[in-house]
Amino acid sequence: MNYFPMLNQNSQGIFFMRIGIVLVVFWSFYTKGNGQSETSPNQNKFKHEIALNATNLLSNLFSLSNDNLSTPYTFVYRHRFTEKFGIHFGLGADLTREEDVLGGSNLVAKTVLYDARFGIDKIIPITNKLNFIVGLDAIAGNVKNSSSSTGFDLTTSSFKLGGGPAIRIQYHLNDRVVFMTEGLFYFIRTKGQREEIDPNTGIALFTNTSHRFTIAEPKALFIGFKF
Amino acid sequence: MMKMKFKVSFWIVAMLLFCAQRNFAQAVDTLTQKQQSQDLPYPWSKKKEVALNVTNLAKLFVPLNFSNVTNQDVILKTKWYFKKVALRIDFGADLDLNDELSPDGFYLAIGYERRRAIYKDKWFYTTGWSGVITGNENDGVIGVLKHFGMEYNLHPSVTLGTDTGLLFGVFTDDFNLKLVSPTSLFLQMRF
Numbered sequence: 001m002n003y004f005p006m007l008n009q010n011s012q013g014i015f016f017m018r019i020g021i022v023l024v025v026f027w028s029f030y031t032k033g034n035g036q037s038e039t040s041p042n043q044n045k046f047k048h049e050i051a052l053n054a055t056n057l058l059s060n061l062f063s064l065s066n067d068n069l070s071t072p073y074t075f076v077y078r079h080r081f082t083e084k085f086g087i088h089f090g091l092g093a094d095l096t097r098e099e100d101v102l103g104g105s106n107l108v109a110k111t112v113l114y115d116a117r118f119g120i121d122k123i124i125p126i127t128n129k130l131n132f133i134v135g136l137d138a139i140a141g142n143v144k145n146s147s148s149s150t151g152f153d154l155t156t157s158s159f160k161l162g163g164g165p166a167i168r169i170q171y172h173l174n175d176r177v178v179f180m181t182e183g184l185f186y187f188i189r190t191k192g193q194r195e196e197i198d199p200n201t202g203i204a205l206f207t208n209t210s211h212r213f214t215i216a217e218p219k220a221l222f223i224g225f226k227f
Numbered sequence: 228m229m230k231m232k233f234k235v236s237f238w239i240v241a242m243l244l245f246c247a248q249r250n251f252a253q254a255v256d257t258l259t260q261k262q263q264s265q266d267l268p269y270p271w272s273k274k275k276e277v278a279l280n281v282t283n284l285a286k287l288f289v290p291l292n293f294s295n296v297t298n299q300d301v302i303l304k305t306k307w308y309f310k311k312v313a314l315r316i317d318f319g320a321d322l323d324l325n326d327e328l329s330p331d332g333f334y335l336a337i338g339y340e341r342r343r344a345i346y347k348d349k350w351f352y353t354t355g356w357s358g359v360i361t362g363n364e365n366d367g368v369i370g371v372l373k374h375f376g377m378e379y380n381l382h383p384s385v386t387l388g389t390d391t392g393l394l395f396g397v398f399t400d401d402f403n404l405k406l407v408s409p410t411s412l413f414l415q416m417r418f
Contacts, residue, residue, distance in 0.1 A: 059287040126384045126416050132277065167279060167303070169414065183279045183302060211324035215302045217280045 049078040051180060051224030053092075058221055071182075071220040072115035072141065078224070086121040088135070107149040115141035119166060133168035139186065153197040162188035169218075176226045181218040188212050270383060271308050271342060271417060278304040278388065278415035280319075285412055299411055300334040300361060301390075315340045315355065334361040336372060351378040351386070359394060370396015372407070384417045 053074045073090035080086040094113040099106065119137035126132050144157040168182040194206040267273060280303070283296045299319065306313040319334040338357025345352055353376035361368050374392035381387060391409040396402070 055284075055287065124418055126418055127382055130382075130385060130416070132416050132418060167277065169279065169416065181279075181281070181284060185303075213320055213322040213324060215318065215320045217282075217299055217302045218284045221284065 046176065046226035047080045049076075049080070049178065049224045049226045051076040051078065051178070051222040053220050054223040055220045071216075072113075073117060073220075076180075076222060076224070078121070080123070084123045086123060088119050088121060090117040090119075091115070105150045107147065109145070109147040111143070111145050113141075113143040115139070117163075119163075121168070129172045131168075131170040131172075133166075133170060135166045135168065136163070137166050137184070137186070138163040139188070151197075151199040153195075155195045156192070158190050158192040160188050160190040162186050170224075178224040178226065180222040180224055181220065182222075183218050184214075184216040186214055186216070188214065268310055269308075269342070271313075272310045274308050274417045276304075276306040276308065276313070276415055276417045278306075278413040280411050281414045282410070282412045297410070298332060300332065301336075301411065304413060304415070306340060311341060313340045313342075313355075314338075315357065317357070330362055330364065332363050335359070336361075338372070338374075340374075340376075342378075348383075349380050351380070352376060353378065353388075353390075359396070366399040368394065368396055368398050370394050370398075374407075377409075378415070386415045386417075388413050388415055 053071060053076075055071075072092040074092045076088055076090045078086055078088040092113075092115040094111065096109075096111045098109045100109075101107075117137050117139040119135045121133045121135040124132040124134065139160070139162050141160045142157070144155065146153070146155040148154075164184070164186040166182055166184050168180055171179045173179060189209070189211050191209045192207065196204045198204070280299045280301060282299055286296065301317045302319040304315065304317050306315045315336075315338055317334065317336040319332060321331040322333060323331060336357040336359040338355055340353050340355035342351050342353045344350070353374075355374055357372045357374060359368065359370050359372045372392045372394045374390055376388055376390040378386045378388035389409040389412055390407075392407045393404070394407055395404045398405070
């Protein structure tokens, strides 16, 4: 039956799927509220946690906003040594290759990007479900863009290294599932390089180094699973 | 169609927020109980508070919100409460540290704050004074801020809040006065 004649079948399917997923989350909150798991004695028994950046997924479910905040770390692994101390490792990567044929000439553009970070965490429980995590991170990352077209090649690359304190908020949906967001206070040193190869003028190489201190507000929501 | 989708999305988000709040309220919080046993005038006395600016993150999850992501001056707030008054530091920075220091954004405010209840244990307002240094590559301000805040307790240790204020001081060259409108949402934790 077509409940919403203004929507086509495909849009209706996506719309109902969104409602369904949201209702499952709603049910999860509701059962928690009914006291089935007021305290979480098992919360600390899991030492490992894998978290994924779910910002875009949740944003698509709840909103039609096109804004795209980003953090480079898609995957996070966290290990808890004691109730109040742990370490984490984050990783993000993006590889793209595009090829266009314009007026008989071939334009090839490639992007290779990776980011990694390692940090230590001090975990401060605020409530039975909410943790405040103060940490110290070290980060490294590299991005390389290259494009070539009929003898003219342009390559830009940059390598960043840095680190600093981080503040995280972790909410336990249940014993195994957690939501997490983070504010970052990073000092970053970036070394950039630009190389141009022109069949007429030859090779030109430019380098520059920049230092930046930045405080980043929470930009991403991670969903983590403990085991 | 958009109106109908908005209505459905709005009610679903409202239900989620209601349940999350209810869930928080029902949680047995031993930390809070421990605190209440001490002889202090307020539940927040002798506590530390840290607040993060979650405005842009929250925007992503509001249905049909097409407003753009905005630059936020203050990213972090810290408060150290004594019995009734808190030392408060607000901070935000995006600094290019090359040949010459060129801030894309910098904000530092140090001052004091008091908190009072408005309605039951849920709504509070805060007020106080701070000295402010803020600037970007175009202009800067050194001045004094009389700030007012509104907070809603999701839980005895977790609040959502926003701030406004009256800033007067030297704006690049001239003495000036500015009403800072509330545009940021802060998630605050107390421990």
